[in-house]
Amino acid sequence: MSTSRSFDEWKRSAQEKFDRKTKPLGSLGHLEELAARLAAIQQTLSPTVHRKRLNVYAASHGIVAEGVSAYPAEVTAQMVLNFLNGGAAINVLARHGSIELNIVNVGVDRDLTNVAFPNFSNQPIQRGTRNFLREQAMSLGELQRAMNIGREHTQAAKESGVELLGIGEMGIGNTTSAAALFSALLGVSAEESVGRGTGLDDAGVQRKARVVHQAVTWHRATCRSAEEWMQAVGGFEIAAMCGSILEAHRLRLPIVVDGFVATAAAAVAFAIDPSSKQTCFFAHSSAEKAHALVLKRLNVTPILALEMRLGEGTGAALAMHILDAAARLLCEMATFESAGVSESPQT
Amino acid sequence: MSTSRSFDEWKRSAQEKFDRKTKPLGSLGHLEELAARLAAIQQTLSPTVHRKRLNVYAASHGIVAEGVSAYPAEVTAQMVLNFLNGGAAINVLARHGSIELNIVNVGVDRDLTNVAFPNFSNQPIQRGTRNFLREQAMSLGELQRAMNIGREHTQAAKESGVELLGIGEMGIGNTTSAAALFSALLGVSAEESVGRGTGLDDAGVQRKARVVHQAVTWHRATCRSAEEWMQAVGGFEIAAMCGSILEAHRLRLPIVVDGFVATAAAAVAFAIDPSSKQTCFFAHSSAEKAHALVLKRLNVTPILALEMRLGEGTGAALAMHILDAAARLLCEMATFESAGVSESPQT
Numbered sequence: 001m002s003t004s005r006s007f008d009e010w011k012r013s014a015q016e017k018f019d020r021k022t023k024p025l026g027s028l029g030h031l032e033e034l035a036a037r038l039a040a041i042q043q044t045l046s047p048t049v050h051r052k053r054l055n056v057y058a059a060s061h062g063i064v065a066e067g068v069s070a071y072p073a074e075v076t077a078q079m080v081l082n083f084l085n086g087g088a089a090i091n092v093l094a095r096h097g098s099i100e101l102n103i104v105n106v107g108v109d110r111d112l113t114n115v116a117f118p119n120f121s122n123q124p125i126q127r128g129t130r131n132f133l134r135e136q137a138m139s140l141g142e143l144q145r146a147m148n149i150g151r152e153h154t155q156a157a158k159e160s161g162v163e164l165l166g167i168g169e170m171g172i173g174n175t176t177s178a179a180a181l182f183s184a185l186l187g188v189s190a191e192e193s194v195g196r197g198t199g200l201d202d203a204g205v206q207r208k209a210r211v212v213h214q215a216v217t218w219h220r221a222t223c224r225s226a227e228e229w230m231q232a233v234g235g236f237e238i239a240a241m242c243g244s245i246l247e248a249h250r251l252r253l254p255i256v257v258d259g260f261v262a263t264a265a266a267a268v269a270f271a272i273d274p275s276s277k278q279t280c281f282f283a284h285s286s287a288e289k290a291h292a293l294v295l296k297r298l299n300v301t302p303i304l305a306l307e308m309r310l311g312e313g314t315g316a317a318l319a320m321h322i323l324d325a326a327a328r329l330l331c332e333m334a335t336f337e338s339a340g341v342s343e344s345p346q347t
Numbered sequence: 348m349s350t351s352r353s354f355d356e357w358k359r360s361a362q363e364k365f366d367r368k369t370k371p372l373g374s375l376g377h378l379e380e381l382a383a384r385l386a387a388i389q390q391t392l393s394p395t396v397h398r399k400r401l402n403v404y405a406a407s408h409g410i411v412a413e414g415v416s417a418y419p420a421e422v423t424a425q426m427v428l429n430f431l432n433g434g435a436a437i438n439v440l441a442r443h444g445s446i447e448l449n450i451v452n453v454g455v456d457r458d459l460t461n462v463a464f465p466n467f468s469n470q471p472i473q474r475g476t477r478n479f480l481r482e483q484a485m486s487l488g489e490l491q492r493a494m495n496i497g498r499e500h501t502q503a504a505k506e507s508g509v510e511l512l513g514i515g516e517m518g519i520g521n522t523t524s525a526a527a528l529f530s531a532l533l534g535v536s537a538e539e540s541v542g543r544g545t546g547l548d549d550a551g552v553q554r555k556a557r558v559v560h561q562a563v564t565w566h567r568a569t570c571r572s573a574e575e576w577m578q579a580v581g582g583f584e585i586a587a588m589c590g591s592i593l594e595a596h597r598l599r600l601p602i603v604v605d606g607f608v609a610t611a612a613a614a615v616a617f618a619i620d621p622s623s624k625q626t627c628f629f630a631h632s633s634a635e636k637a638h639a640l641v642l643k644r645l646n647v648t649p650i651l652a653l654e655m656r657l658g659e660g661t662g663a664a665l666a667m668h669i670l671d672a673a674a675r676l677l678c679e680m681a682t683f684e685s686a687g688v689s690e691s692p693q694t
Contacts, residue, residue, distance in 0.1 A: 022429055023436055024417070024545040028661070029634055029654030070371070070691045078688040082369050087681025089370055095679075096672050198371040199691055287376055305652065306669070307376030314375075321668050322653070325443050332442075334434025341425040344417045344546055 007278055010040035014330060017045050021333040022341045028329060030301065034281065035326040041254050041279055042163075047327045049164035049254060052320050053100040053157050054313045055244065056083065056090060057150070057237035059107035060128030061173030062137065063215075068176040068208045070199040073128075076172045077110035079312075083170070084117045089310055090168065093317035099166065104153060106146055107236035123149050125236050132180070132233045133215045143227065146236045150243030158251045164320055166256040166283075167244050167265070168313020169237040172198070175288060176208055178264035180233035182290060183216045185226060185267050186297045190216065195260075195289030196309075226271030234268070241265035242272075249276035256281045256323065258316040259309070260288040267298060283319035284308060354625055357387035361677060364392050368680040369688045375676060377648065381628065382673040388601045388626055389510075394674045396511035396601060399667050400447040400504050401660045402591065403430065403437060404497070404584035406454035407475030408520030409484065410562075415523040415555045417546040420475075423519045424457035426659075430517070431464045436657055437515065440664035446513065451500060453493055454583035470496050472583050479527070479580045480562045490574065493583045497590030505598045511667055513603040513630075514591050514612070515660020516584040519545070522635060523555055525611035527580035529637060530563045532573060532614050533644045537563065542607075542636030543656075573618030581615070588612035589619075596623035603628045603670065605663040606656070607635040614645060630666035631655060 005013070014036035019025055026032065038047035058080050064073045082088045083103045094101040102119045105112050109127040112120075125145050129137040138146070150167075157165050171177075179193035190213035194205060219232040230239055241257075242265040248255035249269075257266045257280050269276050277300070284304035285292045295302055303319040336343050352360075361383035366372055373379065385394035405427050411420045429435045430450045441448040449466045452459050456474040459467075472492050476484040485493070497514075504512050518524075526540035537560035541552060566579040577586055588604075589612040595602035596616075604613045604627050616623050624647070631651035632639045642649055650666040683690050 021436075022426065022434060023657050027545070027634075027655065027657040028436065029656065031653060031655065072689050072692070075689050078686070079369065082681060082686040082688055085681070085686065087369060087679075087686050089368075089375065089676055089680055092675050092679045093672055096668075096675050198374070287374075303653075306378060306650075308374065308378065309376065310370050310374040318669060318672060321443075322665060325440055325665060328439050328443050329436055332434075332439045333436055334429060334432070339425070339429040339432065339434050341429055342419050342422050345419070 007040045010043060011036040014039035014045055018330060020335040022336055022339050031326040031329060034323055035330040038254055038323065038327050039330065041252050043252065046331045048331065049324050049327050051162050052098065052164045053102065053162040054094055054166035054168060054317060055102045055104060055153050056168045056170060056313050057104045057106050057240040058170040059236035060109035061171055061177060061235055062129045062131035063133065063176050063211065064173040065131050066133055066211045068211055069172050069197055070204065071172050073109060073172050076170055077108045079170050080105060080108055080112065084115065084120055088312060089314050090312035090317060093314055097317050097321050099317055099320060104149065104240065106149055106240050129235055133211055136232050137234055138231055138236065140231060143231045143239055146239035147243030150240035151247040154244045154247040154251065154253065158253050164254050164256065164323060165248055166258065166313050166316035166320055167241045167262050168258040168316055169241060169261050169311055171235055171237050174235050174238065174261045176212060177233055177235045177238060178261045179290065180212045180216055181229060181264040181267060182294050183212055184223065184229045184233065185271060186294055188290060188293065192293060193290045226268045230268050238265045242268045245269040245276055245280060246273055249273065249279040254281065255279055256283050256316040256319055258283050258313045259286040259311055260291045261311055263291065263294055270298065281319065281323060284315035286315065354387045357390060358383040361386035361392055365677060367682040369683055369686050378673040378676060381670055382677040385601055385670065385674050386677065388599050390599065393678045395678065396671050396674050398509050399445065399511045400449065400509040401441055401513035401515060401663060402449045402451060402500050403515045403517060403660050404451045404453050404587040405517040406583035407456035408518055408524060408582055409476045409478035410480065410523050410558065411520040412478050413480055413558045415558055416519050416544055417551065418519050420456060420519050423517060424455045426517050427452060427455055427459065431462065431467055435659060436661050437659035437664060440661055444664050444668050446664055446667060451496065451587065453496055453587050476582055480558055483579050484581055485578055485583065487578060490578045490586055493586035494590030497587035498594040501591045501594040501598065501600065505600050511601050511603065511670060512595055513605065513660050513663035513667055514588045514609050515605040515663055516588065516608050516658055518582055518584050521582050521585065521608045523559060524580055524582045524585060525608045526637065527559045527563055528576060528611040528614060529641050530559055531570065531576045531580065532618060533641055535637060535640065539640060540637045573615045577615050585612045589615045592616040592623055592627060593620055596620065596626040601628060602626055603630050603663040603666055605630050605660045606633040606658055607638045608658055610638065610641055617645065628666065628670060631662035633662065
């Protein structure tokens with residue numbers, strides 16, 4: 001088949017294939033749309049996403065100095081070690097879903113030079129971003145390095161035969177960065193964009209909203225593009241995920257965006273290259289307050305809604321099983337003709 | 348540990364175990380409740396649902412004579428053969444989810460005596476129910492036989508070491524039976540309770556609503572219990588699933604209820620034994636119009652919402668992966684103490 005077919009033509013052909021399967025028309029609901037999109041991304045009517053990998057990017061955030069998180073900043077590094085020892089939620093879900101798990105340190109505030117694990121990449125840009133209420137979170141060079149790290153891990157996944165990539169993150173303070181990016185890019189107010197993160201109380205949420213409001217107001221004087229906003233208020237792990245999305249799109253590698261913070265990376269990626277949205281699947285609508293709203297603003301439909309709000313790629317890990325199911329249904333189901341099943345007289 | 352702990356005490360202990368895991372309190376959302384319920388059903392703080400089985404019950408329906416389905420009645424038998432040949436949606440999803448799949452003929456309108464497959468049980472009660480607009484769908488003896496078949500397959504699952512059971516169905520016409528049961532038992536009007544089923548047009552939906560309204564109005568004169576309603580307007584596969592739910596509860600075997608029709612079996616089971624609700628998980632909110640409403644009336648929360656409306660146990664198969672994930676998280680995650688991760692000062 002010609003690869004000059006458009007994305008929408010591939011989707012339509014995949015839907016036509018689905019319509020010959022032994023089931024009422026449309027009765028697999030969202031699974032049909034998911035499979036058709038996988039077909040269009042991979043440019044085949046028999047998409048496969050058997051081999052799955054999840055890259056979790058970790059970094060520290062200078063904004064925690066403003067008291068925006070319920071957990072102490074050192075938890076970021078502690079959780080990286082927990083990932084490597086296999087005890088975190090994402091380890092359990094990756095094992096359960098047969099998903100390869102890689103942890104990438106793009107800027108945790110601890111020296112991890114001597115930490116050696118086969119699935120760990122130690123590529124710190126700095127020991128955390130700077131406090132974006134007082135200065136830019138990162139330099140332009142740092143932004144580019146973070147995005148390139150995401151691109152490189154995406155290329156590596158593609159080269160090693162990965163068919164479905166997930167992205168997740170760890171970084172105490174990063175829901176504040178994400179909220180600032182949504183406020184800057186999607187016209188969501190600071191009050192709407194902030195939530196409890198890992199578990200702030202009401203006073204903490206108010207403080208966080210003030211920080212986001214002040215920072216976005218201040219940086220608005222100089223920021224003119226989504227990249228500039230990423231540099232001003234983003235995080236190293238958010239920038240890496242953004243690079244990963246852009247590269248996955250270039251490589252036609254389907255990518256699953258995890259939760260609230262990963263969605264901020266997607267919002268920046270879509271501003272840089274709107275067509276990259278074609279290649280993204282949104283794992284779930286999380287319990288972080290603004291997530292449902294920003295998914296709606298981005299005009300995307302999440303796969304799951306389990307009130308999770310943990311990050312780490314946990315939503316992506318569960319959604320990957322659903323995506324794999326969708327692809328397998330398109331590939332493996334019998335047709336009315338092959339199974340000798342009568343079609344509806346109405347169709 | 349003593350098994351004299353109550354269901355709620357087990358749930359509370361499981362939640363306390365979850366609260367020591369390396370994650371913000373409550374951040375696994377519905378997964379925490381699912382795992383706590385699995386713990387309470389199995390009476391252990393380390394629930395396991397590795398071994399999964401799905402029983403699909405198939406039967407024909409006399410009510411199809413009233414023109415209530417978009418598909419011809421012979422599709423029920425054709426789809427049974429499709430299940431046995433491995434080409435239906437549920438075959439794909441069962442393979443993908445490592446779920447044992449059994450097909451049980453409780454009353455398909457075709458002689459399947461010579462059909463021999465290791466995962467097929469040929470136990471027809473009749474070649475379909477009678478037309479419940481004109482007479483009772485089944486006799487009391489037939490109802491009891493159908494419920495016993497469901498009970499027996501549930502006992503067999505438990506005895507062979509199955510840890511999580513799913514129930515699904517195939518039966519052209521059975522959304523009409525399900526709608527009649529909801530209308531009779533949950534105080535939902537006929538208009539609210541009917542939907543498009545496999546794909547009725549507007550005129551078909553109106554006809555179906557009239558059939559349900561007339562049948563429920565007529566049978567109300569004689570029906571005094573949920574069992575009597577099952578006998579009057581139910582189906583053999585619905586009765587078998589109802590027996591399965593009651594037996595699963597007795598055996599403390601967690602059971603996943605698939606979609607609209609399986610939910611009708613649950614509604615009858617809950618009327619017979621309200622405590623059986625403890626043992627049921629509702630796989631998904633389907634696209635069949637009344638499903639979300641009846642789940643709300645039953646005060647249960649579905650796991651997925653993917654706009655599926657296929658039956659066969661397809662929603663249950665996907666939800667089983669989520670339930671297994673929930674149990675594994677409770678069993679396998681590290682604690683703050685064991686992983687050396689700092690807790691929130693707020694907790």
